[in-house]
Amino acid sequence: MTVEVDAAVGNGAVQEGDGAVLDRPHVVAEVRTAFARYEQALVDGDVAVLTELFWDDPRCVRYGVADRQYGANEIAVWRRAHPSVPPGRQLTGTVVVAVDDRAAVVSTLFGYPGLPVEGRQTQTWVRLAQGWRIVAAHVSEIPLD
Numbered sequence: 454m455t456v457e458v459d460a461a462v463g464n465g466a467v468q469e470g471d472g473a474v475l476d477r478p479h480v481v482a483e484v485r486t487a488f489a490r491y492e493q494a495l496v497d498g499d500v501a502v503l504t505e506l507f508w509d510d511p512r513c514v515r516y517g518v519a520d521r522q523y524g525a526n527e528i529a530v531w532r533r534a535h536p537s538v539p540p541g542r543q544l545t546g547t548v549v550v551a552v553d554d555r556a557a558v559v560s561t562l563f564g565y566p567g568l569p570v571e572g573r574q575t576q577t578w579v580r581l582a583q584g585w586r587i588v589a590a591h592v593s594e595i596p597l598d
Contacts, residue, residue, distance in 0.1 A: 487585035498537030
């Protein structure tokens with residue numbers, strides 16, 4: 454599986470009027486690396502990495518297509534029961550917005566060969582002492598018909 458992360462999006466830092474600096478290149482690169490690691494673990498069914506990359510806190514939230522989990526423990530239990538995704542997952546339209554040095558949002562579309570749905574995934578990443586972690590995630594799908 455090849456993870457497509459659109460390189461043209463988020464290529465340079467932008468200074469906002471309130472002093473915030475968006476999309477520092479080194480932060481975008483770090484988040485892209487963490488996101489690619491997550492996606493590869495998702496395809497491989499690597500539950501240990503998937504669990505590691507979610508914030509280990511009861512306030513961490515994951516809303517799935519037909520499920521929801523509150524807290525790292527619920528997310529880990531759900532992930533052990535659903536370790537991977539269907540074969541052929543393809544990402545498109547991936548956008549990384551880095552907010553200063555410690556937070557970023559990754560939004561992407563995904564699909565599977567032969568399945569008439571468009572998946573949507575958004576993750577909020579925060580740089581913690583352990584590294585980049587997902588603190589909130591949302592996944593949805595809509596029919597393409």
